[in-house]
Amino acid sequence: MAPPTLTQEILNKKDFVTPNDVRWCPGCGDYAILNALQRTFPELGIPKENFVVISGIGCSSRFPYYMNTYGFHTIHGRAPTVATGVKLANPDLSVWLVTGDGDGLGIGGNHLLHALRRNINLNILLFNNRTYGLTKGQYSPTSPVGTKTKTTPMGSIDNPLNPILFALGADATFIARTIDTNPKHMIEIFKAAHRHQGISYIEIFQNCVIFNNKTWDSVYGRQSRDDHMLFLEAGKPMVYGKTERRGVAWTGGGMPELLPMNGATPEEKGILIHDPTRTDSIYAAMLAEMQYPDFPVPVGVLRQVVKPAYDTQIQQQLHAAIARNGGKGDLRQLLYGRNTWRV
Amino acid sequence: MESESVKTRALKELQTVVVRFAGDSGDGMQTVGERFTESAAIFGNDLATFPDFPAEIRAPRGTVPGVSAFQIQFGSTEILTPGDAPDALVAMNPAALKVHLPDLVDGGMLVVNKAAFTKGSLRMAGYPANPLQDPQISENYEVVEIDLNFLVLEALKDFSLNQKNKLRCKNFFALGFMYWIYSRPLETTIEFIRSKWERPYPELAKANIKVLKAGYYFGETTETARNRYMVTKAEVEAGVYRKVSGNEALVLGLIAGAAKANRDLVYSGYPITPASSILETLAAHKHFGVKTIQAEDEMAAIGIALGASYAGNLGATGTSGPGMCLKGEFIGLATSTELPLIIFNIQRAGPSTGLPTKTEQSDLTQALFGRHSDAPIPVIAANSPCDCFETSIEAVRIALTYSTPVIVLSDLYIASGAEPWKVPDPARIPTIEVPFAQEGEPFQVYRRNPETLARTQAIPGQQGLEHRIGGLEKDPFSNVSYDPANHEHMTRMRSEKIERIADSIPPTKVNGEPYGELLIIGWGGTFGAITAACSSLQAEGFSVSSLHLRHLNPLPGDLGEIMENFDKILVPELNQGQLSLLLRSKFLLDIVSYNKIQGQPFKVRELLRKIQEVLRR
Numbered sequence A: 001m002a003p004p005t006l007t008q009e010i011l012n013k014k015d016f017v018t019p020n021d022v023r024w025c026p027g028c029g030d031y032a033i034l035n036a037l038q039r040t041f042p043e044l045g046i047p048k049e050n051f052v053v054i055s056g057i058g059c060s061s062r063f064p065y066y067m068n069t070y071g072f073h074t075i076h077g078r079a080p081t082v083a084t085g086v087k088l089a090n091p092d093l094s095v096w097l098v099t100g101d102g103d104g105l106g107i108g109g110n111h112l113l114h115a116l117r118r119n120i121n122l123n124i125l126l127f128n129n130r131t132y133g134l135t136k137g138q139y140s141p142t143s144p145v146g147t148k149t150k151t152t153p154m155g156s157i158d159n160p161l162n163p164i165l166f167a168l169g170a171d172a173t174f175i176a177r178t179i180d181t182n183p184k185h186m187i188e189i190f191k192a193a194h195r196h197q198g199i200s201y202i203e204i205f206q207n208c209v210i211f212n213n214k215t216w217d218s219v220y221g222r223q224s225r226d227d228h229m230l231f232l233e234a235g236k237p238m239v240y241g242k243t244e245r246r247g248v249a250w251t252g253g254g255m256p257e258l259l260p261m262n263g264a265t266p267e268e269k270g271i272l273i274h275d276p277t278r279t280d281s282i283y284a285a286m287l288a289e290m291q292y293p294d295f296p297v298p299v300g301v302l303r304q305v306v307k308p309a310y311d312t313q314i315q316q317q318l319h320a321a322i323a324r325n326g327g328k329g330d331l332r333q334l335l336y337g338r339n340t341w342r343v
Numbered sequence B: 001m002e003s004e005s006v007k008t009r010a011l012k013e014l015q016t017v018v019v020r021f022a023g024d025s026g027d028g029m030q031t032v033g034e035r036f037t038e039s040a041a042i043f044g045n046d047l048a049t050f051p052d053f054p055a056e057i058r059a060p061r062g063t064v065p066g067v068s069a070f071q072i073q074f075g076s077t078e079i080l081t082p083g084d085a086p087d088a089l090v091a092m093n094p095a096a097l098k099v100h101l102p103d104l105v106d107g108g109m110l111v112v113n114k115a116a117f118t119k120g121s122l123r124m125a126g127y128p129a130n131p132l133q134d135p136q137i138s139e140n141y142e143v144v145e146i147d148l149n150f151l152v153l154e155a156l157k158d159f160s161l162n163q164k165n166k167l168r169c170k171n172f173f174a175l176g177f178m179y180w181i182y183s184r185p186l187e188t189t190i191e192f193i194r195s196k197w198e199r200p201y202p203e204l205a206k207a208n209i210k211v212l213k214a215g216y217y218f219g220e221t222t223e224t225a226r227n228r229y230m231v232t233k234a235e236v237e238a239g240v241y242r243k244v245s246g247n248e249a250l251v252l253g254l255i256a257g258a259a260k261a262n263r264d265l266v267y268s269g270y271p272i273t274p275a276s277s278i279l280e281t282l283a284a285h286k287h288f289g290v291k292t293i294q295a296e297d298e299m300a301a302i303g304i305a306l307g308a309s310y311a312g313n314l315g316a317t318g319t320s321g322p323g324m325c326l327k328g329e330f331i332g333l334a335t336s337t338e339l340p341l342i343i344f345n346i347q348r349a350g351p352s353t354g355l356p357t358k359t360e361q362s363d364l365t366q367a368l369f370g371r372h373s374d375a376p377i378p379v380i381a382a383n384s385p386c387d388c389f390e391t392s393i394e395a396v397r398i399a400l401t402y403s404t405p406v407i408v409l410s411d412l413y414i415a416s417g418a419e420p421w422k423v424p425d426p427a428r429i430p431t432i433e434v435p436f437a438q439e440g441e442p443f444q445v446y447r448r449n450p451e452t453l454a455r456t457q458a459i460p461g462q463q464g465l466e467h468r469i470g471g472l473e474k475d476p477f478s479n480v481s482y483d484p485a486n487h488e489h490m491t492r493m494r495s496e497k498i499e500r501i502a503d504s505i506p507p508t509k510v511n512g513e514p515y516g517e518l519l520i521i522g523w524g525g526t527f528g529a530i531t532a533a534c535s536s537l538q539a540e541g542f543s544v545s546s547l548h549l550r551h552l553n554p555l556p557g558d559l560g561e562i563m564e565n566f567d568k569i570l571v572p573e574l575n576q577g578q579l580s581l582l583l584r585s586k587f588l589l590d591i592v593s594y595n596k597i598q599g600q601p602f603k604v605r606e607l608l609r610k611i612q613e614v615l616r617r
Helices: A030-043 A060-066 A079-089 A101-107 A109-118 A163-169 A183-195 A282-289 A310-324 A331-336 B029-043 B094-103 B119-125 B135-140 B148-155 B163-167 B170-181 B187-197 B202-222 B246-260 B276-283 B298-310 B321-337 B364-369 B387-401 B412-416 B484-504 B524-539 B559-564 B578-587 B604-616
Strands: A051-055 A070-073 A094-100 A123-128 A174-179 A200-205 A229-231 A246-249 A257-260 A297-304 B011-014 B016-024 B046-052 B067-075 B088-091 B109-113 B142-146 B228-230 B240-245 B265-269 B291-294 B314-319 B341-347 B379-381 B405-411 B418-422 B468-470 B516-523 B544-549 B551-553 B566-573 B592-595
Touching: A030 A060, A030 A123, A030 A183, A051 A060, A051 A079, A060 A070, A060 A094, A060 B468, A079 A094, A079 A109, A079 A310, A079 B265, A079 B291, A079 B298, A094 A101, A101 A109, A101 A123, A101 A163, A109 A123, A109 A163, A109 B298, A123 A183, A163 A174, A163 A200, A163 A282, A174 A183, A183 A200, A183 A297, A282 A297, A310 B291, A331 B246, B016 B029, B016 B094, B016 B170, B029 B046, B029 B067, B029 B170, B029 B187, B029 B240, B029 B418, B046 B412, B067 B094, B088 B094, B088 B170, B094 B109, B094 B119, B109 B170, B142 B170, B148 B163, B148 B170, B148 B202, B163 B202, B170 B187, B170 B202, B170 B228, B187 B202, B240 B246, B246 B265, B246 B276, B246 B314, B246 B341, B246 B387, B246 B405, B246 B412, B265 B276, B265 B298, B276 B291, B298 B314, B298 B321, B298 B341, B314 B321, B314 B387, B321 B341, B321 B364, B321 B405, B341 B387, B341 B412, B364 B379, B364 B405, B364 B551, B364 B578, B379 B387, B387 B405, B405 B412, B405 B524, B412 B524, B484 B551, B516 B524, B516 B559, B516 B578, B516 B604, B524 B544, B524 B566, B524 B604, B559 B566, B559 B578, B566 B578, B566 B604, B592 B604
Parallel strands: A051 A070, A051 A094, A070 B468, A094 A123, A123 A200, A174 A200, A229 A297, B011 B228, B016 B088, B088 B109, B109 B142, B265 B291, B265 B314, B314 B341, B341 B405, B379 B405, B516 B544, B516 B566, B566 B592
Antiparallel strands: A174 A297, A246 A257, B016 B067, B046 B067, B046 B418, B240 B418, B379 B551
């Protein structure tokens, strides 16, 4: 995308706010995410008309109605397919897909999987609140075992899906995690996703204030955040903790060790330096496996590797076929085909 | 069809001939059928074909379920169907004989590979004894027994191919022999073999050509058959011709339609018989700017197409009945958001997997009504392989002009059948002008064209026209609206828009007098058989006319009037009476429904019998 030119108007957050009343429940985590995205877009140097926000069904999927861009609120789980079609038609558009743990990992799991696998140049925001909010609180594919809801009165018995491992299985080229309580971090991650060529997948820990309130508090709550989250930065050692500084040490196999720093430098302790560009999936899988309460939960860019984007390659094949034909075929060439005879 | 023969000493001239090649699914019967077709087409005959193959790629060798067949009718007169019954049957093994002999006309020619009638293969086919030794067979048919295995190995004795590969050439021996029987030229087929195999497998190309010629010369030198025939060129309109199958013609029409509408084309499909070849053929047309994608499932296929339409391309997708079920939810979204979209349904026999390689017309009610809520959309149908071209263009016209998804019904019989096609002049294909909204002008998402009621589309990338659409009910400004009156208004608008398409449909053509005793109404792939039956009865003086519907929703505005001019109405369909149901409910008329649900097209003689029975009532 070209940088803004002098003639292009400078955009600000207000340009991306619609006059529509936002209808999420008061206190919903979605407000913060909406605010962060509205603050991100003006900074990307893209003309406003080139943004498209696409969603499926669910609370998160009302998002397009509140973004003053082109927007398409589609059907349950299928937003990745519509977004793929948009990118095929016009690869110059900046396409943002908003989904949730039910929409993206339940009914739309297959589409999400294949969008990730294709490495199409889309930005996917997956709001994970571990519940079905819009249908009033049934358990979701990411709910922990034992979650009691109206459909699971004796507790859920199916294992939750790890959204990061899911994306790794599809070899997604950009995988990140952020939290709805940290606007600064969200904006930083959204910008990184935009810069990435290919699929960008962001899991956002999001709070459903009505049906699953405080679901992430043990991770990002005021009391726990410093000791239970690990902010990843490329090239920086993995050190965390307020009550006690600790570092992550990893031999390359199994799960890492959490070493007390005791005032030592990371070098001295052999603390792991974060490298999201590792092409093997073992490292990112190890990070994905770091879960509460045994490990600090990593947030930031977990993986960012370079692979050709699907939409770019489609265009390349098109151009190659046209070049091989000595120019774009016309209707005469089309209709006559190869074998004709005259009567 | 009746074939009139003029006796000469050794060469009989025929007007029409039906030939069927049948063998194991690994015997290359589709290949030789295709070659015979190509050669007849280039020779100048009119023709129609019917490939009939099993769902299994390779069922156990030599068994009845593994039999694959290809039928062609060619002639010097207009050919409307692949023919009721073969005049000549080539049976490569006992199983093929078992399946297809009952169809061979009395006195017809039966060519068999004698070498395949071993004890083992007879048992596999379920024959207790060798049927070739049954005197009834030689009494009823003109039997030509050829030891294909021996003759092919002899012809190729100087070739370095192994025996197995040599024997794989035997289909071309049979083809060469049939070329001799029907006095056909070999050049087209030799050229085909060269272009296909010369580069990768030069020895195989040589071997196939050698065997093809050997088959031809075998006929010439041994005069095995008592009779030899010729079929002269058909009198057809002057012009340039090519051979097309139904799915090929759909593709050509789709690309041409998109080009005439000045829209880039995105086609997205998921493999399913018999629609897969649409995606395959379009994928080979990238040099015309066509973008294709093999989606992860049927829902994705239509979702991608819809996304492409939303962003200003023309999105199209194709499938068969079961896939249509999966696409239903998205058709609802396309209806609600009023976006152009083309959906091909190449019907096959169902429900469920049913008979996936056999034909049927049983998805009409699904196309008309198979969605949640009040969601009418246009439905049109192709009636022959050539007609698929114009059907596709009509679909593009309706989809863009009325900003709506369109269902195009074809079926396996049309999709895989082939015909000679007079190549149209590209300049004479009408343009389809549907502009997008203009930047700088006020834009309202659901402002409607007063004539068509279509909305105007603004597309991402257009400055100042940013807006939101989606599956929630909207007011005319595309704001989410729960207003009861608005929902009724929008529902009625969407229906009225589809109804208005009828205003743009040309007057219905009636084959025969516009009034009389009996009107036959058909749709889709039954066109050839109905027209042939109707025309032959007209020639005998019966008061019978027929009409074939392209538009099934909305129906043509003049249909009711036409129907009133006849005493009786007969609707033949390859289903349990779906068009009958529609016509009865729309017009409150008594309609005779004639139904066949066997996975096979109507035979002309079945229709003749039924029509005469109805006339006698």
